[in-house]
Amino acid sequence: AQKVTQAQTEISVVEKEDVTLDCVYETRDTTYYLFWYKQPPSGELVFLIRRNSFDEQNEISGRYSWNFQKSTSSFNFTITASQVVDSAVYFCALSEEQGGSEKLVFGKGTKLTVNP
Amino acid sequence: DTEVTQTPKHLVMGMTNKKSLKCEQHMGHRAMYWYKQKAKKPPELMFVYSYEKLSINESVPSRFSPECPNSSLLNLHLHALQPEDSALYLCASSQVPGHFSNQPQHFGDGTRLSIL
Numbered sequence: 201a202q203k204v205t206q207a208q209t210e211i212s213v214v215e216k217e218d219v220t221l222d223c224v225y226e227t228r229d230t231t232y233y234l235f236w237y238k239q240p241p242s243g244e245l246v247f248l249i250r251r252n253s254f255d256e257q258n259e260i261s262g263r264y265s266w267n268f269q270k271s272t273s274s275f276n277f278t279i280t281a282s283q284v285v286d287s288a289v290y291f292c293a294l295s296e297e298q299g300g301s302e303k304l305v306f307g308k309g310t311k312l313t314v315n316p
Numbered sequence: 317d318t319e320v321t322q323t324p325k326h327l328v329m330g331m332t333n334k335k336s337l338k339c340e341q342h343m344g345h346r347a348m349y350w351y352k353q354k355a356k357k358p359p360e361l362m363f364v365y366s367y368e369k370l371s372i373n374e375s376v377p378s379r380f381s382p383e384c385p386n387s388s389l390l391n392l393h394l395h396a397l398q399p400e401d402s403a404l405y406l407c408a409s410s411q412v413p414g415h416f417s418n419q420p421q422h423f424g425d426g427t428r429l430s431i432l
Contacts, residue, residue, distance in 0.1 A: 242425060246423075300413065303361055303364070
């Protein structure tokens with residue numbers, strides 16, 4: 201079965217620090233998809249990135265960057281120069297197919313607090 | 317603002333009440349999802365609708381009854397709920413059903429449900 205592990209339960213940083221959120225996954229599929237979602241206190245899950253298993257190129261989007269390494273089954277997320285607005289719970293997720301539909305398996309989440 | 321709209325945002329109901337949660341999207345998405353999220357836990361999939369047909373039911377108790385009357389609307393009918401059903405209920409949609417659709421799930425703000 202698919203599994204996603206986010207070992208960091210909570211992280212607290214001071215504004216402008218860089219922070220990396222770890223994600224390790226387990227799957228037997230050769231083709232799979234990994235995601236990061238952000239959940240602010242308001243509750244909505246905000247999609248950040250989707251990466252397929254054949255694309256190991258790292259990605260950068262503004263202050264966000266993602267490091268995908270199949271060799272270590274990791275998909276880590278770095279926020280550069282963190283801001284208070286980055287405070288949220290961040291979920292890493294892995295998709296699996298079930299009944300012709302996509303099912304997301306989420307990690308337990310990492311709560312990030314950025315202090316001014 | 318999210319493009320997936322959920323109503324109501326908050327709901328308090330007794331164990332004998334019947335109520336419904338509503339989810340609407342006008343992005344032309346053909347897959348819709350219900351998730352349940354307890355406090356400090358990740359979202360857990362409940363149901364998936366693919367082209368208005370139920371494709372995944374994650375062994376959800378029958379006191380939760382989903383309905384997809386058209387491609388834009390998803391309902392969750394509630395009856396005889398238990399206190400442990402108190403949670404945030406999230407709706408999501410994606411453009412094309414299926415594991416390899418290459419489209420992320422977009423989430424609504426959720427309905428915070430409290431059972432007295």
